[in-house]
Amino acid sequence: MVLLPVISCTTKAYSKFKQIKSDVDADSCTTTKVDKGHFVVYTADRRRFVIPLVYLNNDIFRELLKMSEDEYGLPSDGPIRLPCDAVFVEYAISLKQRHAAKDLEKSLVLSVTTGRCLSSSYLQPGQTNQQLLICSF
C-alpha cells in the first residue's frame, strides 16, 4: 500500500519536532511566555503544545478545534483543550511538517470524526502511526 513509505519516515519527522514545543505538566506552564506567531493547545492527557499560527489553516487542526467545541464547548476562561491525546497531536503535526498528501490528511480527519483512534489506548508509541493508518482506512 502507498502508506508504507509514509510510515517509514515518521522517526525523521519526530526529530524535526523540536520546533514545536510540548510540555508534560500543564499546570506548571501557564505563565510561560509564548513565542511570537504561536498558539497553545492542551491535550486530554494534559500535554501542552505551542504550535505555529499557520497550523490553524490545516484541516486536521481545524477538525480538532471543532471536536473540542463539540466536546467541551467554547471555553471563556482558559486555554484550548483538544479531546485527544498528545500522541495524536504529535502525529498530526508530523503529517503537516512533512507536507503529507491531502488524501492522507483527509483520512486522518475521517478517523477523527468517526470518533476512534483518539486515545492513547489506541495509539501506543512504536506502532502508533501504523495502527492509526490501518484503522483510518
Place this chain on the structure above:
Amino acid sequence: MLSGLMNFLRACFRPRSDRYVHTGSDAGGRQDGLLWYKDTGQHFNGEFSMAVVQANNLLEDQSQIESGCLSTQDSGPYGTFVGIYDGHGGPETSRYINNHLFQHLKRFTLEQQSMSVEVIRKAFQATEEGFLSLVTKQWPMKPQIAAVGSCCLVGVICNGTLYIANLGDSRAVLGRLVKATGEVLSIQLSAEHNAAIESVRQELHSLHPDDPQIVVLKHNVWRVKGLIQISRSIGDVYLKKAEFNREPLYSKFRLREPFRRPILSSEPSISVHQLQPQDQFIIFASDGLWEHLSNQEAVDIVQNHPHSGSARRLVKAALQEAAKKREMRYSDLKKIDRGVRRHFHDDITVIIVFLDSNLVSRASTVKSPNLSVKGGGINLPPNTLAPCTTPTEAGTS
C-alpha cells in the same frame, strides 16, 4: 400601492454589503481587519462610542444606536435607543431584530403617544412574532433557521428616564460618580438569563416541574435541555414550538420527548431608572466583553480615558485578556481569521452612551436630527488569516 411594492422589493434586493464600505470617513464607522468602530458620535443625550470585533465566520452580533425621534411621526417623543443583539446558530435572528425591533417600537410609541414599559414589551413581542412567521415561511426550504436565535438587550433614554429591556446574557452597566470620593462606581442595570446563574436554574425548574432534565451540567457548563446556555431569547423556535422540533431539523437539536409548553421564554426583563446628574455613562455590551472584563474594570477604563475611542479601548482590553487566557500574544490573536477566531474569543460588541446631564434633563419634545448607526462587520469570502490588521487596531490607549 405600486410604489409600496417597489419599496418592498428595493428593501429585499439592496446589497447587504453596502454598509460594510465605510473606509472614507468616520461618519458610518471604520473597518480595520475584523474590527469595526465608530470612535465618537453625538446622540440626543450626549456622546457615544461604538466598536465591534468579529470572531464568527458570519458576524452573529448585531447592534444599533438610534437617536432623535422615537416614534413614526416627527411629533416625538425624542431620545436615544440602543440595541445589542447577540445571535447564536447563525446571524439570521440578530439581523432580523436589527431591521425590525426599532420600527416596531416607533409604531407602538406613536400608538401610545409616549415611551413606556408597555411600548417596549410590545415591540419585543412583535419582533418575536415576526421572526416566527419568517421561520414558518422558510422552514420547508431552510429548516435550520428554526435553531437560530438571539439575545436582545435594549436601552431607551427618553425624558430623563432610562428603560433597560433584556433577553439573554448581554449586559448594561452604568458608571455613576460618587461625589464624596470622586470615584465612578459600576452599577449593573440588567440581569442575565443564563443557566450558569442559580436563580435562572430555579426559575426553569419551577416552570418545568415535570422535567428534572430541564437544565443539564456538561463539562462544567449548565445548558437548558443540554443544548443552550440562555433561558430567554428571540427566535430558537425549535425550543418554543414543538412543531419545529422534528425532521428535517438536525438530530442534535431534536428533543426525544415532545414538549407541551415553550422551553425558552421571549418575555424580556424590563427595568426603569430615573437618571441622575451623577450618572456618567452606560456601557452596553454582548457577553463576549463581559467574559473577559468585570463591570468595574470596564467602568474604570472608560472613566480614565477620553470619551472618543472608549468602546474600541474596551474591545482591546477584552482581547488582551482573551489572549492571556489562551496563552498567546495579543498581536498574534489579531492575525487569526474569522471562523477559527471563534475558538479564541466570541464576537464582541460595545456601545457606550455618555450622559450629558444638561441634555438628559432636556424635554423629549425638543426636536433633534435623526441619527442611525449600525454596528458593522466584514463581508469577505472565507480565507485563512485575517485580511489586514494594521498596528492601529484597537487604538493606542
